[in-house]
Amino acid sequence: MTDTFQTQGRGQRYDDITRTVGDTPCVKLNRIAPDHVEVYVKIESFNPLGSVKDRLALNIIEAAERSGQLKPGQTVVEATSGNTGIGLAMVCAARGYPLVITMADSFSIERRRLMRFLGAKVVLTPKAEKGIGMYRKARQLAADNGWFFAAQFESNANADIHEATTGPEIVADFADSRLDYWVSGYGTGGTVSGVARVLRKARPECKIILSEPHTATLIGSGEAQDRNDDGSPNGSHPAWSPHLIQGWTPDFIPLVLQESIDHNGFDEVRPVDAEDGMIWAKRLATEEGILTGVSGGSTLATAMEVAADAEAGSVILVMLPDTGERYLSTPLFEAIPAEMTPEEQALADS
Template sequence: MAVDGAPEFRGRIYDSVLDTIGATPLVRLARLGRAHDCGAEILGKLEFFNPLASVKDRIGLAMVEAAEREGRIKPGTVIVEPTSGNTGIALAFVCAAKGYRLILTMPDSMSVERRKMLILLGAELELTPAAEGMRGAIQRAEALLRTLPDAIMLQQFQNPANPAIHRRTTAEEIWRDTSGKLDAIVSGVGTGGTLTGVAEVLKPRHPGLRMIAVEPEDSPVLSGGKPGPHKIQGIGAGFVPDILRRELIDEVIRIANETAFATARKAAKLEGLPVGISAGAALAAAIEVAQRRDMAGKRIVCIVPSFAERYLSTPLFDEA
């Protein structure tokens, strides 16, 4: 609602839930910053305001509609996709709204809440061993693709529609809401689509803008380490995605599992924002940057990709 208490109406009736994706709010995280003696201002781009509560809603719709335009999807087509969870949920609600059959492959380490939501939305689910990471889920999806007639894989890790939707929407929203006054953007890297798309638009407009990538300490492939199992669901696929433009990254910050959990809990208690695990990792990195002396008085935008309720069965809620 508006500051004076009068409600702000949307002024329209939507034809579909799909029309409500995007235009997520940018919110000052002042209490979180003060609690960590941050000299820089941290703004959270709250992507869980999307209808299915994650940043992946944007790419779910974008990839399906791109395939429709290209003639790759028609009545009877089966969509197969490997996913760590939130992309699957995004695709599931898009496919439900459009009437497409969807089969998803994902590591069995992903939360029970995600699995149940996928089934509720009508998706078919195939689980792969956690130790194989996203690579195992991708291999299983590729095997299904070879056996199913009239099936396609949208390939979120390679699909140009992924960074494209962030160029058209996320980047423009950040630029508009900050009036171009920002100094750094912090984003976890799963597919790399958010960071790449946003950077492709905003770096040319603001050459001094720093793009900071966040990855799990236990699977630090972006910073030259080896892949490994970790507990920060949604980032750290264990390989460098094809669509990630590494030359646009100014810095990579590694975040430990427990740091991600602890920071997500702090966001809930200090800001009233129940965020997901990867959001905790991104916020931890944003705090680290905001504490630096050379960042005093500057502004950091942190992409907050997901909502806490999707992780009820994980260690995020161990202290609840």
């Protein structure tokens, strides 16, 4: 056995796939981080279906089962850019619930194919209707058919699971270390709202840095979201424009995210360009051997900006929400050939 091999020290038998959600690793970056700081990444692709959204998918279903909102065999419906839908497809397959997903047709093809492979039905909504369009379609289907609307953008179960799992995991992993910055993007806002509840109490010295697309500065604009009486969004946010960071920043401010806006859930919000995110995702893969998507690369790009100005010895933790395999049909992989390059062909012919 080599010195680098270490067992996890826990059993590997589980009653079903949903029991494997959580306990994702924090891994130090050794080749691309600036020398004066330590940078770690929390790799959420270690969840069973490859993203941080496995956590909220499980908790939304289990909370609805406990409350009686979700009946045995009842259909679940949700609006998603893909990762929540994939997580829900896993949980619903394991628990025996039919699942219908609404998703704008602009999101990557592999996401809808994965959900269908897991047994879900995927209803596509027009790109022009943006995130609010798929959200309204899911609400309509739930109301018309008596289905359970998972409501990830509003459900308390979303942030609660990060308060119960993600936050304590971070605190435990850095119990004997500095933790000066935690950097995250946002989609529903569940990760930041839930983790902030924990870090504000357990590690108040840790600065929480949020990142959002430079063309969709919902928080950075300072403009409030127009809402209906029930708290649901009433149309698109005026600061939103299309961007390439799938899963981030829908065209409305989710109610789950509003908690962080209203209650000091972050210290700073920084805009990021998706092109920079793709550069850092590629560097992370080729120089550290860690695979993430555009959202993870964009979070890392923001963290590297923070690192440049950070005090020597600072420790920075970066959330990587999903795996790069969700982006094979997107610009992230556009320059990666499927056939042999001339150099590879020369090796084949030698």
